[in-house]
Amino acid sequence: MKFRVELVWKDDDETAASSIYLTADGRVILQGAAVSREERERLALPADGAMISVDRRLIRAIKDML
Amino acid sequence: MFLRNYWYVAASDSEIGRKPFGRLILNEPIVFFRTEDGAPVALEDRCAHRHLPLSMGKLVGDRLQCHYHGLQYDTAGRCVRIPGQDQIPSTAKVKSYPVVERHRWVWIWMGDPALADPAKITDFHWLDDPDWGAKSSYLHVKSNWQLVVDNLLDLTHLAFVHETTIGNAALAEHAVVKVTRAPNNVVVTRWIIDQPAPPTFVKVGGFTSNVDRWQIIDFVPPAFLRLDVGATPTGTGAPEGKRVGGITMRNLNAITPETEKTSHYFWGQAHDFDVKNAELTNKIFEQIQTAFYEDVAVFSAQQRSLDLVADPPQVDINADTGVIQARRILDRLHDEEQAALHASAAE
Secondary structure (H helix, E strand, O other): OOOEEEEEEEOOOOOEOOOEEEOOOOOEEEOOEEOOHHHHHHOOOOOOOOOEEOOHHHHHHHHHHO | OOOOOOEEEEEEHHHOOOOOEEEEEOOEEEEEEEOOOOOEEEEEOOOOOOOOOHHHOEEEOOEEEOOOOOOEEOOOOEEEEEOOEOOOOOOOEOOEEOEEEEOOEEEEEOOOHHHOOHHHOOOOHHHOOOOOEEEEEEEEEOOOHHHHHHHHHOHHHHHHHOOOOOOOOHHHHOEEEEEEEEOOEEEEEEEEEEEOOOHHHHHHHOOOOOEEEEEEEEEEOOOEEEEEEEEEEOOOOHHHOOOOOOEEEEEEEEEEEOOOOOEEEEEEEEEOOOOOOHHHHHHHHHHHHHHHHHHHHHHHHHHHHHHHOOOOOOOOOHHHHHHHHHHHHHHHHHHHHHHHHHHHHHO
């Protein structure tokens, strides 16, 4: 196990956003749901590259915490 | 930067008695004493006449008499006697401060007295709870108060500053850290799994093999840090909430700014095992005190370094995450307090 940090942002109503991870190798990893091929087609998203969808609280967390 | 509309620890209960006691808090000189009934009182430590510190004076009943010309003040700060003069000017008064005695500490409200609600005092019940063994103390720190807060929110430093007591390398290299930020609170949870116990834990917990160790740091503004720390033999279920066969302690910290470059540091250590064993309480306290002396030396050196260059650039690392979140909360609270002050001044 290496040193790593998980960040969690909580709203006034104690609702937590999904996590942000800072890893020992210098990456910032976000927790979200993978976007499927069907969703990409339906939403007119690019077919290539890894994609995740995140909730809006996570965006607030990124703005406030990073 | 100071936050004013908060309760701060002003003194330990034993520091305040029938002899006036002076202390500078948030750059304000304050004199403390107890009335004949034992209630703590806090007044501006500066006579309205010629500004001698009232802490150089003496108590006459419940009146505080200035050492210089004998003016006497009541517990609300009103001058009630001027030797050789019947008429007392209405301006002959000093500021009085709300104070509350709780958890072996005397707390003071440094802001608007109308907002001084004792229910807002941060909970430190471990210091006087019969289910815990505890001992507390005071350190004078030659640094800004936020350096102490930073220190307690990032315990990676234990591996380097306190390697002979409460630290070891595992803290910096093998920890899983979770930082949870709420609007006015930061909790840093750190687990060190299946690693050797640090020297102090071996001494007081008797560990002979690897442990699962936790550090849960609860930050409450402006400068209260309550640490839940302990260890159990590895693999016995502590991360899942089953704390058996180990030790649990609370490290309790309240930092009160004295000036921008000096601080009052009130701290205590509590344990939930063998709680009536005063010898054990002292042994744990002395181990932690040794570590805290090491911290105080670091704070002073940091402040001296900061004094040489105004606002030097600094590098942040992953372990600073809790520190950064706390600083952002403090900056926001300060901005809000200043905005409210300016708004009320404009009315």
